[in-house]
């Protein structure tokens with residue numbers, strides 16, 4: 114089963130930030146695809162819920178130096 118979540122991501126100010134966040138999320142086992150949008154400060158992630166969770170994805174974003182939050 115494939116799930117999808119959109120998280121808010123704060124602290125990104127340039128296109129390289131976007132690439133860093135995408136790489137950090139895509140490095141997680143169970144992540145199928147990550148799409149990060151600078152303009153709306155969000156990350157939409159397709160993932161396998163048996164393997165990874167939104168909490169774990171948020172942790173990877175934080176470890177990369179950015180500020181994840183649940184969607185509003």
Ligand code: 9UX
Nearest residue numbers: 125126127128129130
């Ligand atoms: Mo751009 Mo982002 O010069 O952490 S990579 S601000």
